[in-house]
Amino acid sequence: MALKILHLADLHLGAAAYERWRGGRPERLDEFLAALDAALAAGEEAGVHAVVVAGDVYDQYRPEPLVQQEWARRVARLRARGTPLVVCLGNHDRAPRAAAVSSQAVFAALDLPGVYVAAEPTLWEIPTAGGTLTVAAAPWYAGGAPETAAATAALLADLVHNRWRRALARARAAVFVGHVWMAGGRLTSESTGFLGQAQIPPRAIADDAFAYYALGHLHLHQKVAFGAGGPAVYAGSIAPLDFSDEGAPKGAVLVELEPGEPTRWRFVELPARPFLTVDVAATTAEEVAARVTAFAAAHRTPGAVVRCRVTGPAGLGPTLDRDALAAAFPESLAFRLEVVVPTAARRRAGIAPELDLAAALRLYAADHPPASDIPWDDVLARADALARDENGAG
Numbered sequence: 001m002a003l004k005i006l007h008l009a010d011l012h013l014g015a016a017a018y019e020r021w022r023g024g025r026p027e028r029l030d031e032f033l034a035a036l037d038a039a040l041a042a043g044e045e046a047g048v049h050a051v052v053v054a055g056d057v058y059d060q061y062r063p064e065p066l067v068q069q070e071w072a073r074r075v076a077r078l079r080a081r082g083t084p085l086v087v088c089l090g091n092h093d094r095a096p097r098a099a100a101v102s103s104q105a106v107f108a109a110l111d112l113p114g115v116y117v118a119a120e121p122t123l124w125e126i127p128t129a130g131g132t133l134t135v136a137a138a139p140w141y142a143g144g145a146p147e148t149a150a151a152t153a154a155l156l157a158d159l160v161h162n163r164w165r166r167a168l169a170r171a172r173a174a175v176f177v178g179h180v181w182m183a184g185g186r187l188t189s190e191s192t193g194f195l196g197q198a199q200i201p202p203r204a205i206a207d208d209a210f211a212y213y214a215l216g217h218l219h220l221h222q223k224v225a226f227g228a229g230g231p232a233v234y235a236g237s238i239a240p241l242d243f244s245d246e247g248a249p250k251g252a253v254l255v256e257l258e259p260g261e262p263t264r265w266r267f268v269e270l271p272a273r274p275f276l277t278v279d280v281a282a283t284t285a286e287e288v289a290a291r292v293t294a295f296a297a298a299h300r301t302p303g304a305v306v307r308c309r310v311t312g313p314a315g316l317g318p319t320l321d322r323d324a325l326a327a328a329f330p331e332s333l334a335f336r337l338e339v340v341v342p343t344a345a346r347r348r349a350g351i352a353p354e355l356d357l358a359a360a361l362r363l364y365a366a367d368h369p370p371a372s373d374i375p376w377d378d379v380l381a382r383a384d385a386l387a388r389d390e391n392g393a394g
């Protein structure tokens with residue numbers, strides 16, 4: 001018989017973005033809870049033997065009591081059904097540096113049979129109705145410095161390949177559960193992230209013993225290449241948090257582990273609130289209004305979070321009537337106006353490869369409005385110091 005698990009991640013219960021209270025209930029929290037309940041129902045229907053949450057249960061380290069109560073109810077329901085629950089801490093569950101206790105520590109302290117909270121890298125052999133499930137859990141470990149990612153990778157490599165070796169070797173069904181940014185994982189459908197953010201090379205963790213890697217942290221549902229073991233999948237956030245989720249499918253993953261057979265997995269897509277961007281390039285407020293009105297006439301947007309992104313000349317922003325633009329979307333949950341003043345290519349025309357760093361920075365600084373909070377004097381002084389070092393004068 002296959003051992004079935006439901007893989008969830010990044011629930012972010014209590015996320016405040018675009019929240020609206022109606023009839024004594026927070027609409028966005030209820031939306032996230034509905035998604036969670038739909039995922040749990042899909043798991044129940046499929047007959048899963050365990051539920052794993054790969055981090056970020058709450059959006060905040062100190063959530064509202066309402067948020068805690070709602071999560072505790074789900075924990076209790078899983079226990080009542082006898083379905084083991086694994087929670088692997090994410091960065092949002094972690095306490096700030098000074099405090100030691102996570103937002104999920106209360107569930108560990110209650111010592112509830114069938115509830116497993118990984119605050120440190122932990123290996124469990126969990127009895128389930130479908131047989132023993134071996135779980136290697138790697139919670140979010142530290143902040144964003146690359147050195148820390150390297151240290152985390154080394155630690156996990158030692159655990160997987162040495163200290164956990166025997167337990168993994170005897171496992172009937174073993175999964176890795178981690179709140180980690182694996183190198184190769186994409187932040188959004190359009191972005192791979194930015195330089196300097198902690199990423200762990202899959203080869204540190206990859207092992208033939210793992211029939212599945214249940215990942216959390218990246219909110220875009222995706223499969224990443226590991227090179228050994230079964231499929232490695234980010235479930236993605238359970239519901240859209242912000243515009244980085246625009247257009248991305250949201251849901252959970254149903255996994256079937258069968259010893260000696262390739263792991264089967266299936267993404268269960270859930271209905272998600274639409275996030276919708278209206279891009280307008282214009283030079284006058286009248287033009288913007290006309291374009292937005294035309295768009296609103298062509299699209300129904302019930303419950304949507306609408307963003308109007310206006311690209312135009314400096315000075316256009318203050319002339320826009322935000323409330324009038326928002327009124328074009330009466331059915332939407334929220335409306336957001338962004339004004340983008342392009343840094344025209346001509347402004348940088350003077351910057352050329354033959355310039356030294358300090359000279360190029362001076363040209364760049366001259367083109368940027370003084371309102372910028374970049375301490376240009378300091379930046380330029382450092383560039384001069386760097387140039388002196390390069391010339392061997394330092």
Ligand SMILES: [Mn+2]
Binds near residue numbers: 012
């Ligand atoms: Mn997250």
